[in-house]
Amino acid sequence: MTDPRILVLIPARMAATRLPGKPLADIAGLPMIVHVLRRAEAAGIGRVAVATDTAEIAAVVSAHGGEAVMTRPEHPSGSDRIHEAMQKLDSDGKAEIVVNLQGDFPTITIDNIRDVLPPLQDPAVDIATLASQIHTQEEDLAPSVVKAIGTSLGGRRMRALYFTRATAPTGDGPRYHHIGLYAYRRAALERYVSLPPSPLELQEKLEQLRALEAGMRIDFTIVDTVPRGVDTPADLETARGILSNPEPLLQGRA
Helix, strand or coil, rough: EEEEEEEEEEECCCCCCCCCCCCCCCCCCCEEEHEEEEEHHCCEEEEEEEEEEEEEHHHHHHCCCCCCEEEEECCCCHHHHHHHHHHCCCCCCCCCCCEECCCCCCCCHHHHHHHHHHHHHHCCCCEEEEEEEECHHHHCCCCCCCCCEEEEEEEEEEEEEECCCCCCCCCCCCCEEEEEEEEHHHHHHHHHHHCCCCCCHHHHHHCCCHHHHHCCEEEECCCCCCCCCCCCHHHHHHHHHHHHCCCHHHHCCC
């Protein structure tokens, strides 16, 4: 039984700059968006729906037994899209937590999806997300790998202090690769989408900095694996190789 207080929303649109139409790209016999939908459903944490501005995506989701909600095409971010979807699907306000699962994460594991929720057990936390320790110089130096900087709260939990595309923090010690999966308290999502873009958000091109600059608290869980996002044709081929045997992704921790 999924938790009625949790809504898992997957934003998806066709107009990707580097890989147009990627939600419907075939991966191991299924459209990419269906792989993400299957992971979210298997995680079993809440009601799952795809938020899209494209009738073709909605039709594919429905044909595979999923729920889709149509949203306006002009949204500047996935967070704005899921906010509209939340209002349509849960107008009476029963959902207390809204999970934003990117539609281009076909290799995400169900454990990763579940691991985003525990920080919200602390009422002081507004937004929860994930990160994984960096082990290669390539990740360390790549601006495309966003680094999550935080202070340890014990175990696998950290409180976020900053996010950056730079190699940070400097010096000896671990660095963490931020994973763009978010769980918002409903009130936090409503506040976030009402805020204008912040100076550091615009400078770093990282939307989560808007929340930090507004004084909102973000905590993250350290996980063992990083899902491979699909942004380019090469990424798509990598995902096809991984998903030639998707069973490990659907098997959670006992």
